[in-house]
Amino acid sequence: MKRFLLPLIIFLVMVGFLAVGLHLDPREVPSPLVGKPAPAFDLPLLDQPEKTFSPKQMLGQVWLLNVWASWCVACREEHPLLVALSKAKLVPIYGMDYKDTRAEAQQWLNEGGNPYAANAMDIDGRVGIDYGVYGVPETYVIDKSGVIVYKQIGPITEQVLSNKIMPLVERLQAQ
Amino acid sequence: MKLNLLVRFMIGFFLLQSVLSSAEEARPLQADVVVEAQVQRLSEELRCLVCQNQTIADSHAELAQDLKQEIREMAAKGMSDQAIIDYLVARYGDFVRYRPPLKASTLLLWLGPFALMLAGAIGLVVMLRRREKMLADKPLTAVEARKVRELLDKDS
Secondary structure, eight states: OHHHHHHHHHHHHHHHHHHHHHTOOTTOOOOTTTTSBOOOOOEEBSSOTTSEEOGGGGTTSOEEEEEEOTTOHHHHHHHHHHHHHHHHTSSOEEEEEESOOHHHHHHHHHHHOOOOSEEEEESSSHHHHHTTOOSSOEEEEEOTTSBEEEEEESOOOHHHIIIIIHHHHHHHHHO | OHHHHHHHHHHHHHHHHHHHHHHTSOOOOHHHHHHHHHHHHHHTTBBOTTTSSSBTTTOOOHHHHHHHHHHHHHHHTTOOHHHHHHHHHHHHOGGGBSSOOOOGGGHHHHHHHHHHHHHHHHHHHHHHHHHHHHHSOOOOOHHHHHHHHHHHHHHO
């Protein structure tokens, strides 16, 4: 009996590691930007190209920066949630339209609804690099002093919204 | 004879085509050679975050192309390798480096394989020692000696 004990223990340890590995998402890379000030930018707006949006304008408010694009399939998944969130008026959502064209972005918002207070156009993806964007959609929670507190990589789900983002936003707003 | 002419014509055609197609490739300027070498060197050190198991040099993902362009511009400005890598690590984290730095959080990654090898070596030594003891000559007991004699006698 004893000679089977060691292989059994090794097997169980391996099963343990594999079980944990199955639940890890390799696409979720911890962002070094969490805890740092949101990188500055000054980008033209989607609907008013002569005006620009800059994170500086949001100092004193807790806000969400949602990176999206009309070509992004996963963005469609989270879009109804964003629309519902904007209707609840709990936190302002600003969009960064990543590597997109104005016409397609406009059309997309006309179809699915527009949850954004404003949209900044990052047409060449430069600002996206500053924010470490590598998989659209990505969402940043930014506090009153302009510091990134949380980064969601991939679509926001109901679970993430109610368990992580909203409690965080409420806590930050109370500060 | 006619076939021969056709073959010659075809060979000539292909030769001409290869000359023409090689003429289309642009030759980089002298200043660009240094920059391009730096871009190439760096993009082999950096991970494409979209495909994850490819370097930026190997990847055709759009983000990889953008990052290569960004590196090219920084290199053209005369930034050092280290400065460019620091710039990207500040945005994408250590994961962007194909060779992760030796830090407290990466200690297991760096030393893990050696630790496993050491554990294997110790296990092997222990096992060999144990086997040696088992194989060592032991005098036969009286019962065993009788059995051996019986078996040998039966044969002859």
